[in-house]
Amino acid sequence: MTEVVLSTDRTLISNHHGKEFLGFGATGAPVLLPRGVWMYLFAPRMKVDSEGRPWQAPYGMRKIEAALQNAGYDAQIIDPDHLEKHLENAKVLLISHHDYFGFGPPSSTFASIFKMKTVNALSFEEFMEKPEIRAAKKRGLKIIAGGPAAWQWSYREEERKRWGVDTVVEGEGERIVVELVEKALRGEKLPEWVTMPPKEAPLLREIPTIKAPSVNGMVEIMRGCPRGCKFCSVTLRPLRFIPYKNIEKEILVNVRGGVKDGIFQSEDVPLYGAKGVIPNAEKVLKLMRLGKKHYRKLVWSHASIAALVKGERDDKLITRCAEILLDENQSWWGAEIGVETGSPRLAEKIMPAKAKPFDTKEWPSLVVEAAGIMEDTHLTPAMTLITGLPEETEDDIIKTLELVDELWDFKAIIMPMFFVPMGLLKDRDWFKAYKLSEAHVELLKRCLTHGIRQGKRILKDYFDDRWWGTLMIPFYWTFISAIERAARHYGYLSYPQGKEDTEKTPFKSIGESVKIGLHRIRPGAH
Numbered sequence: 001m002t003e004v005v006l007s008t009d010r011t012l013i014s015n016h017h018g019k020e021f022l023g024f025g026a027t028g029a030p031v032l033l034p035r036g037v038w039m040y041l042f043a044p045r046m047k048v049d050s051e052g053r054p055w056q057a058p059y060g061m062r063k064i065e066a067a068l069q070n071a072g073y074d075a076q077i078i079d080p081d082h083l084e085k086h087l088e089n090a091k092v093l094l095i096s097h098h099d100y101f102g103f104g105p106p107s108s109t110f111a112s113i114f115k116m117k118t119v120n121a122l123s124f125e126e127f128m129e130k131p132e133i134r135a136a137k138k139r140g141l142k143i144i145a146g147g148p149a150a151w152q153w154s155y156r157e158e159e160r161k162r163w164g165v166d167t168v169v170e171g172e173g174e175r176i177v178v179e180l181v182e183k184a185l186r187g188e189k190l191p192e193w194v195t196m197p198p199k200e201a202p203l204l205r206e207i208p209t210i211k212a213p214s215v216n217g218m219v220e221i222m223r224g225c226p227r228g229c230k231f232c233s234v235t236l237r238p239l240r241f242i243p244y245k246n247i248e249k250e251i252l253v254n255v256r257g258g259v260k261d262g263i264f265q266s267e268d269v270p271l272y273g274a275k276g277v278i279p280n281a282e283k284v285l286k287l288m289r290l291g292k293k294h295y296r297k298l299v300w301s302h303a304s305i306a307a308l309v310k311g312e313r314d315d316k317l318i319t320r321c322a323e324i325l326l327d328e329n330q331s332w333w334g335a336e337i338g339v340e341t342g343s344p345r346l347a348e349k350i351m352p353a354k355a356k357p358f359d360t361k362e363w364p365s366l367v368v369e370a371a372g373i374m375e376d377t378h379l380t381p382a383m384t385l386i387t388g389l390p391e392e393t394e395d396d397i398i399k400t401l402e403l404v405d406e407l408w409d410f411k412a413i414i415m416p417m418f419f420v421p422m423g424l425l426k427d428r429d430w431f432k433a434y435k436l437s438e439a440h441v442e443l444l445k446r447c448l449t450h451g452i453r454q455g456k457r458i459l460k461d462y463f464d465d466r467w468w469g470t471l472m473i474p475f476y477w478t479f480i481s482a483i484e485r486a487a488r489h490y491g492y493l494s495y496p497q498g499k500e501d502t503e504k505t506p507f508k509s510i511g512e513s514v515k516i517g518l519h520r521i522r523p524g525a526h
C-alpha cells in the first residue's frame with residue numbers, strides 16, 4: 001500500500017463528461033436543482049482501476065505525483081471514493097484544488113449573488129470531513145495542501161487547524177514537494193506555510209513529465225505570462241516554453257491511456273515561442289500540427305485578445321490554426337479569454353499590457369475585432385469580465401455593458417466575475433456582506449440573458465463529437481431552460497435596446513432537443 005496518497009474532492013477528480021468547460025458548472029450555487037443533479041451534470045464520477053486510481057486526474061496533481069515517483073516514492077493519486085483502504089497505511093495525504101473555499105472567480109460571484117456556498121466549496125468540505133480522513137489523521141497522517149488555490153487557506157485558519165492541515169504550499173510545488181514529503185515520512189515537524197517565490201520556480205529541466213492521463217488530455221505548453229495584469233498572480237511567474245518533445249511525451253501518455261482528445265494549457269496559447277507579445281506563427285502552427293498528429297480533437301485553455309488580433313493581422317495565424325484543427329473529427333474549438341472590461345480608462349489602470357502590442361485606448365474595438373476572427377474560425381470562447389475593482393467607476397461599468405451589447409450576437413459565454421476585497425473573506429459568511437451596485441446588477445442580468453441565448457446555440461454543437469453526447473443535450477437544455485424560466489419570473493432578463501425578447505432559441509421545446517439528438521446519432525444523419 002502506498003505511503004503517499006494524493007487526492008481531492010469530486011469536483012476536480014472528474015472529466016466533466018469529457019467537456020472541460022462543464023467543470024465550471026461546479027462553481028455555481030446549488031439552486032433550482034438538487035445538488036446531486038449539479039454534481040451529475042458538471043462533475044460525474046471518474047472511472048477507476050482495481051486500486052481506486054482514477055483514469056484521468058487533474059494535470060497539476062499528475063505533475064506532483066510524477067515528481068514524487070521520480071524521487072522513488074510510491075505516490076499515487078486515489079479517487080475520493082476509494083480512499084479508505086489506502087489511508088489505513090498512508091503517512092502523507094497531499095491535497096490540491098483550484099478553489100478550496102469558493103473564493104475564486106467565478107464561485108465568489110455566484111456565492112455573492114445567491115448568498116450561499118457554491119457546489120465546489122461544499123464538495124471540498126465534505127471531502128475533508130470524510131471519516132476515513134478523520135480516522136487517518138488521528139493515527140498521525142500528515143496533510144499537505146497546495147495547488148492554485150493554496151492562498152485561500154490564509155482566510156480559513158480555523159478550518160486548517162480543525163482538519164489538521166499540517167502545511168500549505170503556495171506557488172509552483174515541484175521543487176519543494178519531495179523535501180516536504182521526506183520530512184513528513186521521517187516524522188519531523190512540517191512548516192505551517194511554505195511560499196515558493198517566482199525566482200524559485202522550477203526550471204524547464206525540473207518540470208517532470210506526467211506518467212498517467214490528465215483530465216481531458218490536458219498538456220501544458222508554457223508557464224507564466226508576460227502581460228503583468230494587476231489582479232493576476234500568474235504574471236509574477238517566469239515565462240517558460242515547454243519543448244515540443246516533452247509536450248509530445250505527455251500527449252502520448254494520454255493517448256496510450258485511452259484519452260483521445262486534448263487541451264493545450266497555457267495562459268496564452270498563441271504566444272507559444274513568442275518574443276515578448278508578438279506571436280511566432282511558425283512555432284504555433286508546428287505546435288498545432290503536433291497536437292493534431294495524436295489527438296482527435298484539440299482545444300486551447302486560454303488565449304489573449306491581443307495575440308489573436310496580432311497573429312491574424314500579421315500571419316493569418318488563427319485562420320491557419322483553424323485549418324489544422326478543424327476536420328472530420330472537430331467542427332469548432334474553445335478557449336477561455338480575458339476581456340475583463342469595456343473601459344479603456346480602467347484597462348489602462350488594471351491591465352496596462354493586456355492590449356500590447358496595440359494601444360490600450362483601442363481595447364473595446366480589439367475585443368470586437370477578435371470576436372469577428374473567432375466567429376470566422378469557429379473558435380467559441382468563454383470570455384471573462386472582472387468588475388467591482390476599487391478603481392472602477394459607474395462609467396466603466398456602462399462601457400462594459402456597451403461592449404457586451406456589441407457582442408450580443410457573438411457565439412460565446414460572457415462570464416462576469418466580481419472582485420471580492422480580500423479582507424471580506426475573513427468573515428465566515430462573507431458572501432452575505434457583499435454588495436452589488438445597480439450597474440453591477442444590470443451587467444449581471446445582461447450577461448445572464450446573453451448566456452442563456454448563446455448557451456442554447458452552443459449546446460447544439462457542444463456534444464457533436466460523440467454519438468452518446470447528443471443524448472446529453474436534453475439534460476443541459478432543461479438546465480438552461482430552468483435558469484431562463486427563473487430569470488424571467490424574477491425579472492432578471494435584460495436586453496440591449498432594440499434587441500428585446502423576440503429571438504428564436506435553437507430549440508422550442510425539450511421534444512425538439514431530443515429529436516435533434518436522435519437525428520444526430522442515426523447513421524448518415526449528417
Ligand code: SF4
Nearest residue numbers: 225228229232235267
Ligand atoms: S493576460 Fe491573463 S494570465 Fe496574463 S497577467 Fe493578465 S490576467 Fe494574468
